[in-house]
Amino acid sequence: MPAPFTFRTVLTPTAVFRPVLGWGAFLTVLFAAPALAGPLPTPVLWAVLAGIVAVIVVCAFGVVTQAEHLARRLGEPYGTLVLTLSIMLIEVILISAVMLGPGEHATIARDSVMAVSMIILNLVIGAALLAGGLRHRDLRPNRAGVSAYLTLLLVLLVIAFALPGLVGTEGGYTSGQAVPVIVLTVVLYGFFLHRQTGARRADFQEVTAGRSVGAPDAEESGRPGLGPLGVPARHRSEIVARTVLLVVTVVPIVLLSHDMTARLDDGLGRAGAPVATTGVLIAMIVFLPETITTIRAALGGEIQRVSNLCHGALVSTVGLTIPSVLTIGLLTGQSVVLAEGPAGLLLLGATLLLTLVTFSGRRVTAPQGAAHLLLFALYGVSVFA
Template identity: 25%
Template sequence: MRLLLQWTTIIPLLAWAAFFSGFVNHNAIFQFLTSVLLIFSVMSAVHHSEIIAHRVGEPYGTIILAVAVTTIEVSIIISLMVSGGNEANSVARDTVFSATMLILNGIVGLCLFIGGLKFYEQRFSKHSASIGLVSIVAIVILTMVFPSFTTSIKGPYYSNPQLIFVSISCLIIYAVFLLAQTRRHREYFLTKDDSETDNHVKITNTVLVLSLIFLLVSLGIVVLLAKTLSSAIEGIIISYNLPKTLVGIIIAAVILLPEGIAAIIAARNNKLQTSLNLALGSALASIGLTIPCVAIVSIVFDLKVILGLDIKSIILLGLSVFTVMLSLASGRTNIVYGVVLLVNLFAFIFLVIFP
């Protein structure tokens, strides 16, 4: 009963009621309130995924959180692609690229900065970081760099056989990463405080089932509200003569907000390993699961999906990946690494607004 009366269950139900009542289609004030409902619904989804995660233990908890957030991202991208047709052929690339940049520079940068500010130096398993970064580099190059240089189709596109090959490659890499994280090298991803006995406390079967139900309820309304508000967001951006690429950044930021908060809280509690598990796992899931889903939609609906980045974006992405690799190479961090990554993030946003 206490769970049913919490805001994490009430807000998604209010959001569903607002959606079916046509509340979201009113004036700017109502759209602002709908945006608030959207953000809190995202946070509700993550809250319920965390409850489930406590039952299954680490590192499964961070995996569930990453997959839940990626499910939101994939659903929004696919809904925009299907409804927008070829006019939305770059939304997948823009959102995935934005999510990758926000995770590598924003979430990791803030965690390193806040952790370094409070504890001067934090330690983590460099083996886990290496596994995550190697997987990210391979997937990033396959999905967002190679399409700009292939010659089967003119432009930054993949042909259908290439899309199928890259999708299978992404799934294989992500599956092997999960195997390493959960079984073969699970110890790399655990903190000293993690223990099997702490993972199953106070989570009854009833609470678990309710959390599963409301996780689905929250995910569903997030998809519907984001799709409804995307046109309003795009209209605002166009009215200020800003590039449409900002739509992808805003969508990615909303999706990653609760996960970023969870990672920052872990860093403040001197659990940087948990923060990195969330960040790197989310980056992998964001690309490795989104691109195969986008490929299926593009083939089924015969849509030409732009995946390749331009040279400027490739350089920014390479700078971000290279900086993160150097920052996490030693297994110890400090405030300098965080500041450099945050500067990379500001450079990315600034160059989107002033290309």
Template identity: 30%
Template sequence: MKTHWPSIVAPVVALLSVPAFSQIDLIAAATPIGMRIVASVALIAVLFAAISAAVHHAEEIAHRVGEPYGTLILTIAVTVIEVALIATSMVGDHPKPALARDTVFAVIMIVCNGLVGLCIVLGGLRYREQGFRAKGVAAYLIVLMPLSVLTLILPNFTTPVGPIYSVAQLTFVGIAVLALYFVFLFIQTIQHRDYFADLSDQDSPIGSAAFDRRMMTNLGMLLVALIAVILLSKQFALLAEAVTAAADAPEGMVGIAVALLILMPEGVAAVRAARSNRLQQSLNLALGSSLATIGLTIPVIAAVSIFTKQNLLLGLEGKDMVLLVLTLIVAALTFGTGRTNILSGFVHLVLFATYVFLTLLP
């Protein structure tokens, strides 16, 4: 197999560019506007190239180790990027206590409505109906529902004051969320891994990877790419905030921008799988992202919040709670039969459009 040189070069270039970007203030008025524009475009290009390279190497590793470990590796790689983007913003000069909530909610809405809806519609237009393993998707949903409520709805109804958990409450919720996610991983990777295999692969054994030179290269480049993205994430978060403020857009758009950046390469992989009539793989990527977003991001962000003694605003506003609950109900109905068509996909796309519209015009 030929070496995919862009995926080798991109992480190295991104890592080497970190010192240059750290010397340029992308939002300071004293920085010439031309330099700010060029640097901003370059930052986004370098970030996207590094993220794409990370996903490529994760997919290469996934191909070697087989399902369900394949999509799990890709999901965790993307979640590491998300945690870095949120954590670096929380400990900056201008803390953003609502960024974690906005980003986690944005990921759930983008994945469970936008990405899932697009995959179902594209697959339905091509194949009329597509099948998946209902037991596997049910496992995702039965964990996603309590995780969503514990982290995004329940904080509004706690004492002494919501939508912020006390230190004790935040500690308990962080541990509970992490425990739920690890139990899910046990089900996915050990006890019932057949629930998450693609329907066309039901007789295929789980892959095993030989740690040869190519495998080690993929692992090394994945690590380099993730480190580069983590180091560049703070600059991107500042840029997204500045653009949102300049456009007089709601603060929730920052969370959408961050979520779109980290989900774009993974979304491409999910859409490609759906168009190849591998809907189960698409759902593993999409729903797995939602679970990892809450199950891994919230505990880490909670720990950062407690350690830095900064408030972590988690509870959603009323309209967002309604959208979240409606999304979970529709998802349960969509995936209850083991078959999908364009109607259910279109419903999810309408919910996603509603979310974006109400974020812009609350």
């Protein structure tokens, strides 16, 4: 593909507008810092916060858009991996900004990852199964791939939420426990990625009669010996351009995240909201674009892509966020509380069991999606009631 055509295709007005908006918002906040310093009137605080959140969401949509284009070029599971790692990066940035900001935030990682888990496994998957099940009668996940995801999720979620309360101190790992947990978690996740993108790649592609939906673009499929690395070679300029645009779009999110989290804490404190609200809002902001992508995949009948987006995102989130926050805790001396309470553990266990039942059958259906949505509603009651 000629480079000028590629750049015209990549640098659309919308694609350019998103990073320009992000960088413009950052510069505005930077130059307006003296006027915004100190306690702001509540209406002004919420207006500033709403503006920052809106810009972050717009930029997040830009990141997801570029990741989706890369997904179509790279095929499954590489494409979805780019998307889920992009989303995970945004979440880690926001959580780290909270931890490194003013005030005590010992439970922010627990609250955020727990909220992400319930949002992905119940709200997003429930909505996707409901929408896809009402449109399609034969949605068949690749059970080998889903089983691999759930195996890792079971272990990672136990490490994140159950084990610290049993072997740690005051709901968190001690320094001596945190180091091996970090190393073993990263090694497990790395080994999973190695298998997912290598020998077990077919486990994460759509179950179809013909060519997998998750294979690279149709124009590439007929070329023997091309392989997953051949597609980037044929479209290097487009892939490089989209990758650069993705990075340029995600950087304003990083720069705005510190200001957002500080004002979010202030606003929620004035509103008397529960402590876990910050984590829930971060999770909802981060996964809004991917939620829309997942529902679109379900409406298109790509149920394994739904699993790749949701289960893969959660594996990446837990597998990388927990080591990241534990590392920050060790380096800064902050307390990192991960242990979840009885109600949270019960809901999480029920969610994992329901997920296993849902995806172990030959087909997934709309009533199963409704059951996942009910569990998410119960989680909301446990947080805000």
